[in-house]
Amino acid sequence: MKLRSALIPFLSALVVLALVTALYPPSDDFHPLNPQWNGMELVARDFKAFSARITDAYALDPLNHVLLIVGPSKPFTPEDARAVEAFLTKGGRVIVADDYGTANQLLELLGAPVRILPGVLTDPLLNIGSPHLPLAWWGPRRVALNYAAALNASACFDCRILADSSFFSYLDLNVNGKHDDGEPEGPLPIAISLRYGAGELIVVSDSSLFINSMINRESNRAVLEELLKGAQPVVIVDFWRETTFAAIKGGLTAVHRVLGSPEIKYSLAAAVFALSIREGRRLASKRE
Amino acid sequence: MSRSQWPTLILLLLVAVHATASPPRHVNPEEVAPGRPDPQVLSSVYSLLANLFSAESYGNASQLVNLLLNVSAAPDMAYVLRRFHEILGEVNDLLNLSRAYLEQAKRLAVAGRIEDSAALLSEAVKVLAKANLTRADLELAAREVQRRLGAQPAPLLRAVSELIARHSSEAADLGALGSLLSTELTVEVEPKSAWVGSTVRVTGKLTSLGSPLSSRKIAVAVGGSIVGSALTDESGSFTYQLRLPYVYRRSLAVGALYLPEANDARVYRPASNSTEIYLLYETPKLSVRVQPPVALPGDRVKIEVFADRPGLLVEVWVLHTIQRVNLKGETAIVEVEVPADASEGVYRVLAASTPNGTLGPASAEATLTVRKLDLKLNVTAPPFVALPFPARFTVCVEGWNGTPPNYRVKLSLAGASFEVESQQVCATLEATAPPLTPTGSSRVEVIVTPASSRYRPARAEAQTFIANLLLLIPAVGLLTPLVFLAKPRNRVETPHPSTPPLPSEPQRELEEPYSLRLKSADPVVNEYLIGLRMVEKATGVLLKPSHTISEYLQLVEPKLGEAAKLFATLSGLAEARLYGGLEVPPESAKALREQLCKLLGASP
Numbered sequence: 042m043k044l045r046s047a048l049i050p051f052l053s054a055l056v057v058l059a060l061v062t063a064l065y066p067p068s069d070d071f072h073p074l075n076p077q078w079n080g081m082e083l084v085a086r087d088f089k090a091f092s093a094r095i096t097d098a099y100a101l102d103p104l105n106h107v108l109l110i111v112g113p114s115k116p117f118t119p120e121d122a123r124a125v126e127a128f129l130t131k132g133g134r135v136i137v138a139d140d141y142g143t144a145n146q147l148l149e150l151l152g153a154p155v156r157i158l159p160g161v162l163t164d165p166l167l168n169i170g171s172p173h174l175p176l177a178w179w180g181p182r183r184v185a186l187n188y189a190a191a192l193n194a195s196a197c198f199d200c201r202i203l204a205d206s207s208f209f210s211y212l213d214l215n216v217n218g219k220h221d222d223g224e225p226e227g228p229l230p231i232a233i234s235l236r237y238g239a240g241e242l243i244v245v246s247d248s249s250l251f252i253n254s255m256i257n258r259e260s261n262r263a264v265l266e267e268l269l270k271g272a273q274p275v276v277i278v279d280f281w282r283e284t285t286f287a288a289i290k291g292g293l294t295a296v297h298r299v300l301g302s303p304e305i306k307y308s309l310a311a312a313v314f315a316l317s318i319r320e321g322r323r324l325a326s327k328r329e
Numbered sequence: 330m331s332r333s334q335w336p337t338l339i340l341l342l343l344v345a346v347h348a349t350a351s352p353p354r355h356v357n358p359e360e361v362a363p364g365r366p367d368p369q370v371l372s373s374v375y376s377l378l379a380n381l382f383s384a385e386s387y388g389n390a391s392q393l394v395n396l397l398l399n400v401s402a403a404p405d406m407a408y409v410l411r412r413f414h415e416i417l418g419e420v421n422d423l424l425n426l427s428r429a430y431l432e433q434a435k436r437l438a439v440a441g442r443i444e445d446s447a448a449l450l451s452e453a454v455k456v457l458a459k460a461n462l463t464r465a466d467l468e469l470a471a472r473e474v475q476r477r478l479g480a481q482p483a484p485l486l487r488a489v490s491e492l493i494a495r496h497s498s499e500a501a502d503l504g505a506l507g508s509l510l511s512t513e514l515t516v517e518v519e520p521k522s523a524w525v526g527s528t529v530r531v532t533g534k535l536t537s538l539g540s541p542l543s544s545r546k547i548a549v550a551v552g553g554s555i556v557g558s559a560l561t562d563e564s565g566s567f568t569y570q571l572r573l574p575y576v577y578r579r580s581l582a583v584g585a586l587y588l589p590e591a592n593d594a595r596v597y598r599p600a601s602n603s604t605e606i607y608l609l610y611e612t613p614k615l616s617v618r619v620q621p622p623v624a625l626p627g628d629r630v631k632i633e634v635f636a637d638r639p640g641l642l643v644e645v646w647v648l649h650t651i652q653r654v655n656l657k658g659e660t661a662i663v664e665v666e667v668p669a670d671a672s673e674g675v676y677r678v679l680a681a682s683t684p685n686g687t688l689g690p691a692s693a694e695a696t697l698t699v700r701k702l703d704l705k706l707n708v709t710a711p712p713f714v715a716l717p718f719p720a721r722f723t724v725c726v727e728g729w730n731g732t733p734p735n736y737r738v739k740l741s742l743a744g745a746s747f748e749v750e751s752q753q754v755c756a757t758l759e760a761t762a763p764p765l766t767p768t769g770s771s772r773v774e775v776i777v778t779p780a781s782s783r784y785r786p787a788r789a790e791a792q793t794f795i796a797n798l799l800l801l802i803p804a805v806g807l808l809t810p811l812v813f814l815a816k817p818r819n820r821v822e823t824p825h826p827s828t829p830p831l832p833s834e835p836q837r838e839l840e841e842p843y844s845l846r847l848k849s850a851d852p853v854v855n856e857y858l859i860g861l862r863m864v865e866k867a868t869g870v871l872l873k874p875s876h877t878i879s880e881y882l883q884l885v886e887p888k889l890g891e892a893a894k895l896f897a898t899l900s901g902l903a904e905a906r907l908y909g910g911l912e913v914p915p916e917s918a919k920a921l922r923e924q925l926c927k928l929l930g931a932s933p
Contacts, residue, residue, distance in 0.1 A: 167396065167401065
């Protein structure tokens with residue numbers, strides 16, 4: 042009796058927790074389901090972006106999809122690079138947006154002569170409120186950046202510079218908020234395009250160009266439209282460090298997927314049905 | 330734990346889960362308010378702008394001012410800054426315009442068009458006057474910028490003032506030109522066409538208002554560069570022997586320039602004139618052929634160069650390399666290897682001869698196509714894959730001549746990938762889909778990457794059906810209760826021999842006997858019910874709603890002993906009353922019940 046009376050509230054708590062976790066949106070950076078300022082729900086909603094694993098790149102149609110590797114914080118393996126390479130070789134377009142330099146590993150594995158420089162791109166004059174939110178020029182368009190870095194494309198002769206920072210900007214290497222001797226001065230490249238096989242590799246030194254709070258700033262949305270060229274963006278989720286909440290949410294999704302398989306789904310329904318009958322009989326006999 | 334504590338537990342769990350979410354690494358721009366621009370940075374930008382003004386680099390200054398118009402600041406400061414930068418832009422445009430007028434006026438003055446020059450000079454002076462007026466506004470705005478932000482625009486103001494003064498001074502000098510005497514200079518070249526490298530005669534005459542000017546220095550220029558000079562004779566004529574440069578073009582401009590020196594500068598205006606000479610040179614005929622015109626990476630190709638004369642030095646550009654070859658006869662052959670990493674496509678092959686003396690340059694073009702071979706793939710996938718057992722896939726690769734190169738096969742099955750390297754025609758892979766793969770049809774993708782750069786990577790797909798046996802295990806676990814429930818219900822209801830009698834069950838004690846709920850107005854039936862309760866007490870066998878009077882009697886008779894007969898008679902009377910409608914004296918029933926009471930030793 043005691044076990045049963047404790048089990049029901051416990052199971053109820055578990056169900057409520059699972060429901061809330063499933064319904065409550067994640068707050069992870071760049072997550073396509075995150076509607077807060079740091080998520081990418083607007084990209085998911087307006088550009089029909091969806092999440093995928095890097096291995097899915099083998100199966101994606103390169104003509105109709107663009108891979109978005111945004112804000113990676115986990116290391117890349119040769120296996121990951123091969124998946125990206127396969128997509129590029131088939132004529133796909135891959136956008137790598139990173140300001141921490143984690144993606145340098147991928148660029149090295151791909152043999153792309155571009156690197157993301159350390160430091161924070163700072164513009165004390167041309168910005169959207171803070172020197173760390175500088176403005177940059179993407180061709181004739183003005184884009185707003187958020188704690189961006191800069192690119193080193195000096196060894197890349199085939200690279201086309203898509204965007205660069207202003208004349209007043211500099212790369213704050215020691216992040217002390219002022220320009221010191223030896224710190225690179227603007228204009229600095231912040232986005233480049235490189236032919237890779239039949240495809241195109243685009244490297245952007247700011248991971249937050251397309252987050253919810255930035256997508257509608259300046260011409261950021263127009264730039265994304267230009268980069269996608271009508272293709273559907275695929276946000277690669279393998280390289281983010283998951284929060285506990287996101288991990289639980291992911292676990293729930295996995296459980297939901299397993300429960301959705303025909304074997305489990307119908308067995309579960311049969312078991313629930315059987316248990317209902319037994320409970321019904323028990324209650325009837327108790328009444329007698 | 331009480332029920333009221335459960336919501337608290339749920340709340341705590343939720344808080345714990347959400348509190349562990351890591352803080353975002355970027356800032357929310359909505360929470361950032363525009364601040365004050367760094368005055369030091371602004372001061373240094375103004376210094377740079379001052380240098381650009383001093384160097385009269387109006388284009389760069391204009392770009393910089395346009396950038397400054399976008400400076401971010403709080404709204405009140407933004408207005409002050411914007412006003413200052415807008416005035417700077419106006420001053421820059423005015424000074425740029427005055428410079429253009431001054432230069433044009435100078436050119437016209439040198440050409441002797443004094444009236445046109447004076448008109449432009451007048452425009453320049455008007456523009457300078459406007460710039461001077463704007464300077465007053467600029468100083469006011471600069472003072473505000475310095476007061477509100479602490480930036481130092483003083484060097485910029487100085488540069489603007491100096492520039493206005495400089496332009497004004499030049500305008501004054503140019504105004505003095507109006508009083509100088511005009512000069513005329515003619516120039517001719519003989520012959521009108523000549524071979525490159527040959528010498529020609531350049532002649533001309535310098536006069537002022539029709540009078541020849543003797544002993545004046547005339548500079549001779551070819552293609553815009555001064556190559557020498559000559560003095561005029563008494564008739565104002567000059568002669569210069571010009572050696573034509575080895576320049577391989579249709580014609581060349583030959584000019585003469587008179588720049589008054591010393592006292593002449595205060596009397597005569599400068600003068601200039603030019604003419605054209607046609608150049609002669611030979612152009613050899615070149616042709617180039619690529620054998621074979623289509624090649625694979627690693628192939629060697631021959632570039633054959635043909636010329637209509639021997640001894641030419643030819644440079645051949647092919648596949649990003651330059652080969653130099655000296656044509657001993659009229660033909661030369663260059664051999665190149667197509668690099669292993671060459672991409673597929675059409676490459677331009679260019680042969681160009683180096684000019685030599687009167688022999689001009691020549692060139693010819695051809696194309697080299699680099700292509701790669703296709704691989705034929707044949708993927709054999711089992712129609713049915715049972716998880717967790719591995720499945721065997723066979724990938725057969727065929728090269729252009731049937732012999733496959735070394736290659737690497739990558740197979741993707743339900744998100745998992747497997748690789749193998751092979752040198753055989755067919756490679757076999759054992760692949761297992763991830764354990765949670767749902768049962769259903771699945772696509773198998775195969776990518777073959779050849780080791781040889783002569784082949785291009787190939788890709789193929791196949792379909793298979795995955796049956797996940799692992800998912801059946803929980804299914805069996807879930808269905809087990811069904812098996813138990815399928816057994817007959819009396820398995821649960823039949824009392825076990827060792828089961829204690831019903832009265833000892835605490836559950837039963839708590840329940841109210843059914844007989845207590847039975848009431849009747851009939852005295853005979855009422856006596857039966859009183860007797861029934863005594864029997865229930867004595868035997869412990871309770872009447873159930875499903876029992877008839879006879880059924881209950883049968884159940885309790887063995888337990889009643891001597892009282893059984895009395896209870897049977899009482900039951901019969903109750904039945905007769907209830908179902909037969911017979912008249913039964915209530916006293917008889919009461920007497921029977923009292924005897925039953927005595928025998929059972931119970932009170933009603």
